[in-house]
Amino acid sequence: MNRIDLEEMEKMLDLAEEAMHHAYTPYSNFQVGACLRTSDGEYYLGCNIENASYTPTVCAERTAMFKAVFDGKRSFDGIAIICSGNNPSFPCGVCRQVLSEFCESGMPVLSSNRNREYTVCTLGELLPHSFGIGDLKA
Numbered sequence: 729m730n731r732i733d734l735e736e737m738e739k740m741l742d743l744a745e746e747a748m749h750h751a752y753t754p755y756s757n758f759q760v761g762a763c764l765r766t767s768d769g770e771y772y773l774g775c776n777i778e779n780a781s782y783t784p785t786v787c788a789e790r791t792a793m794f795k796a797v798f799d800g801k802r803s804f805d806g807i808a809i810i811c812s813g814n815n816p817s818f819p820c821g822v823c824r825q826v827l828s829e830f831c832e833s834g835m836p837v838l839s840s841n842r843n844r845e846y847t848v849c850t851l852g853e854l855l856p857h858s859f860g861i862g863d864l865k866a
């Protein structure tokens with residue numbers, strides 16, 4: 729995992745904001761965009777995609793992560809998330825678990841509201857004592 733400086737995080741926030749405009753949200757009208765940076769410096773973007781039966785709805789973070797994993801990426805430096813709401817959009821519990829499968833606990837997670845007011849914390853702060861592959865070993 730490479731360290732990300734504030735300038736890079738701002739760039740990722742720009743990309744996440746672009747991604748947010750791709751959201752499909754006819755039910756909640758709450759848009760989210762995410763920019764996930766791989767350790768080899770590539771960016772994977774995601775948006776939330778809703779569904780009429782609700783449960784198949786997927787978050788922006790998982791859209792970005794699954795695109796990256798499909799392309800063979802397994803190592804990440806950080807993620808920036810922005811939403812259309814007044815409060816910063818932190819990853820939901822499911823997305824925290826998905827991120828923990830591939831990301832180190834020290835990975836920065838930037839969470840922003842629509843006005844680009846954001847906080848940065850680590851994945852480990854969002855999901856302490858996570859369940860991982862090591863827990864499946866006897």
Ligand SMILES: [Zn+2]
Pocket residue numbers: 787788789790819820821822823824
């Ligand atoms: Zn989520």
